[in-house]
Amino acid sequence: MAVWALGLNHTTAPLDLRGRFAFALDQLVPTLHSLRGSFGTTRHPNVEAAIISTCNRTEIYCAADDPALEHTVGWLAQSGGVAPALLRSHAYTLADDHAARHAFRVASGLDSMVLGEAQILGQMKDAVRAAEQAGSLGSTLNQLFQRSFAVAKEVRTATEIGAHSISMAAAAVRLAGQLFEDLQETRVLFIGAGEMIDLAATHFAARRPRSLVIANRTLERGEKLASRFGGEAMRLADLPGRLAEFDIVVSCTASSLPLIGLGAVERAVKQRKHRPMFMVDLAVPRDIEPEVKDLSDVYLYTVDDLAQVVQQGHAQRQAAVAEAEVIIDAGVQSFMHWLGQRSSVPLIQQLNAQADSWRAAELARARKMLAKGEDLDAVLESLSRGLTQKMLHGAMAELHAGDATSREQTAQTISRLFLRKER
Secondary structure, eight states: OEEEEEEEETTTSOHHHHHHTOOOGGGHHHHHHHHHHHHOSSSSTTOEEEEEEOSSEEEEEEEESSOOHHHHHHHHHHHHTSOHHHHHHHOEEEETHHHHHHHHHHHTTSSSSSTTOSHHHHHHHHHHHHHHHHTOOOHHHHHHHHHHHHHHHHHHHHSOTTTTOOOHHHHHHHHHHHHOSOGGGOEEEEEOOSHHHHHHHHHHHTTOOSEEEEEESSHHHHHHHHHHTTOEEEEGGGHHHHGGGOSEEEEOOOOSSOSBOHHHHHHHHHHTTTOOEEEEEOOSSOSBOGGGGGSTTEEEEETTTTHHHHTTTTGGGHHHHHHHHHHHHHHHHHHHHHHHHHTTHHHHHHHHHHHHHHHHHHHHHHHHHHHTTOOHHHHHHHHHHHHHHHHHHHHHHHHTSSOHHHHHHHHHHHHHHHOOOOO
16 A cells, blocks of 8 residues: 655745645535546545645645555646646655655644644644545545544653744734734734634734724624624625724635735725734735735735744754654654555455355365264364365465475475464
8 A cells, every 4th residue: 555645835835836725624525526536446446535735735645556646746736727847846745654754743743834833733633524524534544644643642742842832823913013012002803713813813812902803704603703802793895994994904714816905905004094004814825915015004924924933932842853753753663564564454355265265165064964964073073174185285285386496485484384383
């Protein structure tokens, strides 16, 4: 069984390219169906597949009897509307133990922009649930991910990998505090109502801003989140007319197109009489047009712009990284041992089937002898002798076949299999 992974992340690909390969959680099941369908059933039957898609990475994990990395690259390139060569220049491809090691490092927070962050673990579990729903999670990938979760738990329990870490949301609050003297005097708008906005709203609410508003496509969901922070909810359709009200705007939705354009922000700045606006776009693809960053009174940050802030405390966690890598090494070795054993399963099944066939034949012969009234001891002797002869026939035949060298090798193998001393 072969295992392979294809991915691109915040260290290998720019934000706009990552945006081409971002899949919302509700898109994963149909996307997995498309991926598996692209393999066909002749060359690569029963391909297992899972997709992890976050603001910082998109990764495809597959397992099958034969690897098909190039096909996977071609499919992903086509889905993103780019040339395969462009994708390869920004992607990484991994196979077998390297793929397993990468999955374990991702789950443990060692491959994240925020070293040691725990959010990726939940996102990986969402990916596994989607693969299960799509029917694309077989025993091999299930083992890979379940072991990655176990390794991640051990890393977080046995090391201080999560200590001193700063989340993206906390980094946004820190940057906003550098622009505004008192965050309690600011009005904050959050666009979206997903996990990232929930986290960002929690951090900003702790600074007690003057007002906190959630804008969401579904008003009911926005109201539910806003009520937790004593805030207000509004419809996305009302955003252009109210944008000027807010000093801070944090957006993270699954929209495939920008929700806030340059013109809307220009009008808002003019209405604000050029008072500064702090904007954070945590979405991939972007929610805010990149040209907004060029406006003199607007301070726009993307997920990549926050990288320098979240790296603070990185040095303090390097000792924990070394400890985590040891745990991951052990996990990889264990998984590869399990994967190696899986290759013997078909042979084991064939041996069991053959033995059952012999047993059934000898039992049927013994029953006929008993029905004829033959002596029980004689029947049992015949039964045991028949089974023994069937089991040894192949080995005996091989001992008399081939040249002297092959017979010697066969003799050594048969001795190891049949002449083991009882312990």
